[in-house]
Amino acid sequence: MTHFYGTTCGTAFGAGGPGASSYGSVFKLTPGGILSTIYTFTGGSDGNCPAWELAEGPDGNFYGVTTGGNATTPYGTIFKLTPGGSLTVLYAFCGTVNCVVDVGPKSPASWASNPH
Numbered sequence: 306m307t308h309f310y311g312t313t314c315g316t317a318f319g320a321g322g323p324g325a326s327s328y329g330s331v332f333k334l335t336p337g338g339i340l341s342t343i344y345t346f347t348g349g350s351d352g353n354c355p356a357w358e359l360a361e362g363p364d365g366n367f368y369g370v371t372t373g374g375n376a377t378t379p380y381g382t383i384f385k386l387t388p389g390g391s392l393t394v395l396y397a398f399c400g401t402v403n404c405v406v407d408v409g410p411k412s413p414a415s416w417a418s419n420p421h
Contacts, residue, residue: 309334310343310367312355328353331367331386343390349375351392352382359386368395 314329328348334340346353352371359367365388371381380398 307336310359310361312357312359312369314354314356314372329355329371331355331359331369333388343388344386344392346371348373350378350382350397351384351394352378352397354381355384356381374398 310331310333312329312331315327328346330345331343332340333343346355352374354372355369356372357370359369362368362385367386367388368384369386370383371378373379373381374397377399378394378397382394382398383396385393385395
């Protein structure tokens with residue numbers, strides 16, 4: 306069965322509902338029209354405001370980017386999300402002179418079959 310997965314930035318479904326957060330969420334829509342929240346961003350070290358589309362990896366997980374965060378991740382994150390809702394931050398755009406990259410993402414995540 307194929308599902309549609311997407312992201313929101315800001316309040317997902319209104320106050321008190323699924324994904325009721327001003328930091329964004331990842332959702333799933335079934336072919337039958339049932340909408341559910343897979344993950345709700347906290348605006349902390351996980352970042353906030355997931356941007357663009359998700360990339361589905363060959364491992365069945367989703368990969369994406371956020372455009373904001375907190376004091377340690379002010380420019381966003383690169384994350385991995387399992388279909389079950391477990392999120393792992395792979396990289397935080399920290400915005401200090403000691404960072405490898407000191408600006409946020411400017412394009413969606415994509416999956417390269419040959420990364421060389």
